[in-house]
Amino acid sequence: MAVGEVMRMEVPAGGDLTVSSPELHVLAVDDSVVDRKVIERLLKISSCKVTTVESGTRALQYLGLDGNTGASDLKDLKVNLIVTDYSMPGLTGYDLLKKIKESSTFREIPVVIMSSENILTRIEQCLKEGAEDFLLKPVKLADVKRIKQLIMRNEAEDCKTLSHSNKRKLGEEVVDTSSSSSSSSSSSSSHDDDDSYVKDFPSSKRMKSESENFSSFL
Amino acid sequence: MELGQMQKSLQDYTKSLFVEGILDSQFLQLPQLQDESNSDFVSQVVSLFFQDSDRILNDLSLSLDQKVVDFEKVDPYVHQLKGSSSSIGAQRVKNACVVFRSFCEQKNVEACHRCLQQVKQEYYLVKNRLETLFKLEQQIVASGGMISAMDLGF
Secondary structure, three states: OOOOOOOOOOOOOOOOOOOOOOOOEEEEEOOOHHHHHHHHHHHHHOOOEEEEEOOHHHHHHHHOOOOOOOOHHHHHOOOOEEEEEOOOOOOOHHHHHHHHHHOOOOOOOOEEEEEOOOOHHHHHHHHHOOOOEEEEOOOOHHHHHHHHHHHHHHHHHHHHHHHHHHHHHHOOOOOOOOHHHHHHHHHHHHHHHHHHHHHHOOOOHHHHHHHHHHHHHO | OOHHHHHHHHHHHHHHHHHOOOOOHHHHHHHHHOEOOEOOHHHHHHHHHHHHHHHHHHHHHHHHOOOOOOHHHHHHHHHHHHHHHHHHOOHHHHHHHHHHHHHHHOOOHHHHHHHHHHHHHHHHHHHHHHHHHHHHHHHHHHOOOOOOHHHHOO
């Protein structure tokens, strides 16, 4: 898999897509050592692979986005989700989010922001910039499970779209599973999912506490 | 003391921490993150919290003792402590930090000194209580008993 490419599941040619559950690799960013330990366990117990880093800068370094054209060792990165604290010294979670969405390689990776402060304008700003979701700290197991389900569901949607386009092309010569076509289909389907997500998940924290106000922002 | 009595003591002791507001429901999230491969998670993360808090409180004391207090430095420390205490469910420490931050905003040096004392008090209290809690657990385990996450939940 190419660097930054969102996880794809193997699509059997001509067959139905059976979605098994490969592990998500999550990059967790937080300047608090206690919070890093907690988020790491929250994710691991939810069957995710986890890499924790202590700052936005380190996160960019890990992804190879810090201007150092690194390497072939970046090939096995495969980060499927980034979870980041908002208030960090230096690069904030919002700054990190922007940098990721500006990157053609990594913009497909879902980014979730965590914050101890329930500030509506902050939430709106992050979602506008392309954040997948916003978690209020302290983060609970139910929050992580919900996020994971959301991400896995988006992945399954992307694969379904891919599999449908494959089925159409099977009549033709060669199945086109190149990354350019798959990423364009994934961005459109995940965008649709964002809208339905807001409607279908009224239990998300931001909806719970600010439901009426929040939906009027959209 | 026989095992059943020890377990009852542990339950009562744990309950009291919630009743007194020293711990909140976030603390109950922690045993859910413990499993066979990470059987020590709760005590590990709590120890980490103690180490981290000792460091922050030290830095806070130093910052507030400066002739000219730099609130740009003080506030982030309090924010950090507020965050970590919240993550492990140390409710009274967190609440004391919230008050502290409001005085930082007002740049009220004297009030901040008082807040620091308050935060330290709450911190030593939760530290003391949690250390006792873990000792009780150790005694139970040493006597052949088991601690389940159920003992902490109610």
